[in-house]
Amino acid sequence: MSAKDTVRRNKTAIVATLSGDRMLILNKVHENNLITDREYKNLKSIEKEDVEGHVVALVDKLMYKGEKSCNAFLKLLQTDEEIKATYPELESMWLNDTCILPTPVQACSVDDSDGPPPGGKRTKEAVAQEAAEHHLTRMKLEKLERQIAQLKQGNMPLTDYYALKNKPRGLCVVINNEDFQGSMLNNRKGTQVDVEALSSVFTRLGFTVLVHNNLTAEDMRRELQKLGSRDFLDEDALVVCVLSHGELECVFGTDEQQVSLKELTRPFTSRLAPTLAGKPKLFFIQACQGSGYQTGAVPCPPKPRQEEMVRQSLEEVVRQSPLEEVVRQSLGEVVRQSPLEEAVRRSLEVVRQSLEEVVRQSTLEEVVRPSTLEADAGVVHNEMVACEADMLLGMATVPECHTFRNVSTGSIYIQELCKQLRRSAESLEKDDILTVLTCVNREVSKGQYLNYKQMPMPKYTLTKKLVLKYV
Structure with missing residues (x-):
């Protein structure tokens, strides 16, 4: 089987594994000249709804480049120590020229059966297939556990961006x-x-x-x-x-x-x-x-530096002067001792009560109240646009x-x-x-x-x- 065919047939398992740290594999592929600087920038900046989407784009790019790039990619997964340390799941996969990853499950013919092959021996492909299925199941469970943990913490990110995933857009x-x-x-x-x-x-x-x-x-x-x-x-x-x-x-x-x-x-x-x-x-x-x-207009020029210095000096004098606090306290005392303060307060209260009475007697209240109650009860249909x-x-x-x-x-x-x-x-x-x-x-x-x-x-x-x- 060619390296390109192997990557294609086992793309799901590869993507699931490398999604653990998508920037590491992207940087490694770039460092080893499997993609150009322009391709690196595009892959790094594309819009995807999840991490797997980025890795899928990377794998697709390498597959598009052909057999040589796929072979170099598989060799990188086997030999790079940082990759092997970051993706320990790779150790459970067969990474060689003949069977990089087990082949996906195929539809059975009428002669196929669920039992072991004749003689009771399991083929190498069957063992590999079972290992792949366990691996994929484990990866999906781990991803689900991470999502559940995020939901429990209340920090599951809600996208602020319009989704652009179709081709053509x-x-x-x-x-x-x-x-x-x-x-x-x-x-x-x-x-x-x-x-x-x-x-x-x-x-x-x-x-x-x-x-x-x-x-x-x-x-x-x-x-x-x-x-x-x-x-x-x-x-x-x-x-x-x-x-x-x-x-x-x-x-x-x-x-x-x-x-x-x-x-x-x-x-x-x-x-x-x-x-x-x-x-x-x-x-x-x-x-x-x-x-x-x-037509155009010239913006007002900034104040001369000397004028600004004088303004700041005057402000500093005022701040340091006891006069400022004396004036503030005096004005506050005048307001507190004035009968005007109480008169204004009483007038405002009368106005507020009058407005409330108008609303209670108005037919508008009956229109507003049910809408408010529906919103409070959660009846608002947020899915409507x-x-x-x-x-x-x-x-x-x-x-x-x-x-x-x-x-x-x-x-x-x-x-x-x-x-x-x-x-x-x-x-x-x-x-x-x-x-x-x-x-x-x-x-x-x-x-x-x-x-x-x-x-x-x-x-x-x-x-x-x-x-x-x-x-």
């Missing part, structure tokens, strides 16, 4: 309106550069990219309605990018008719697209939101203002967005999408475009962190 739909039919709006030269940038980065992030060119307003609505009725059960996220002309809270179809931003997002609410409930839905809008231009939850709307500009696009290099916003997505995907840090968009805001706002400024503006109802890494 989801759909990235780009609506690219370049050629307009009327005389009111110019053609959008340079937009194809944005399409190429978006297609490239989201493909590497694991999305299936679908581009629609030159849609009328009605075509846009129709395509989005069809997309919203799609089954997303086997996908983790949705990205919709609209590249067009626009006005306040709307974009234009190529027939120069308006499509509101609400019409863009409504088909993907949890009520209308239930298979997207609880999953992130990202919308990036490259379009003007008005005819105004943003708010209809407008888990959405992000990345606008290229603030309301009532222009955006800028270069006819040869693309739009300022989309190009910076793709640049920051690439930077984040290659980074070892777990920067979420809001961090990425903050960087986009900063970099775009630094620029000067035809002597004006541009300020992107994200809006979101995300309930978790979304980290996008290359697949």
Whole structure:
């Protein structure tokens, strides 16, 4: 049996064993040049829900590299002293060229039986199979015991991140309106550069990219309605990018008719697209939101150092002066001795009692009380997802203002967005999408475009962190 076949057929046992310390095996494989520096960084930073998921990704990578890498991997497991000390279970496995680990249980033929082979002797494969089954059972029990212990301690971690485990991750739909039919709006030269940038980065992030060119307003609505009725059960996220002309809270179809931003997002609410409930839905809008231009302003300079020193000196004099305490005590005594204090207290009490009486006599109380009682009784259905939850709307500009696009290099916003997505995907840090968009805001706002400024503006109802890494 080849080393690759052996690893494949016994992958479950290998993963179960090495999950005890996934960073050690990852570092060892890297030190022995079984994976490249880039592969090491990607494996180290991928998003998985459990430790086993990381080890599975590592083993899959080595199997993909072929027979030579699998053979070197198995040799590493047998010879490295630190590995053998960290994973003592390896000693109970047969790690050699012919039978690294016992083969998995196969379906029996009609001639098979549950008894010993003829002559009463157990084959070498049968002994190995039994040992593997005991080993796997022990590993599963140990994992279960660890989970139970964590639950008892009350510190079982609850993920703050959206799960990204499917391949492909989801759909990235780009609506690219370049050629307009009327005389009111110019053609959008340079937009194809944005399409190429978006297609490239989201493909590497694991999305299936679908581009629609030159849609009328009605075509846009129709395509989005069809997309919203799609089954997303086997996908983790949705990205919709609209590249067009626009006005306040709307974009234009190529027939120069308006499509509101609400019409863009409504088909993907949890009520209308239930298979997207609880999953992130990202919308990036490259379009003007008005005819105004943003100008810049110079921040106020910091106070001169001499003025700051004088202020601190005066504060220190006040702190060290007995006058401060005298004034504080005097004011407190005046308030305590004043009849005003008691009058104010009585007035506040009267107001509070009056408000309580109004609430008791109001029909609103009957609406509020049952809801509160249900919540206290644990009747609230936490599994339900708010209809407008888990959405992000990345606008290229603030309301009532222009955006800028270069006819040869693309739009300022989309190009910076793709640049920051690439930077984040290659980074070892777990920067979420809001961090990425903050960087986009900063970099775009630094620029000067035809002597004006541009300020992107994200809006979101995300309930978790979304980290996008290359697949």
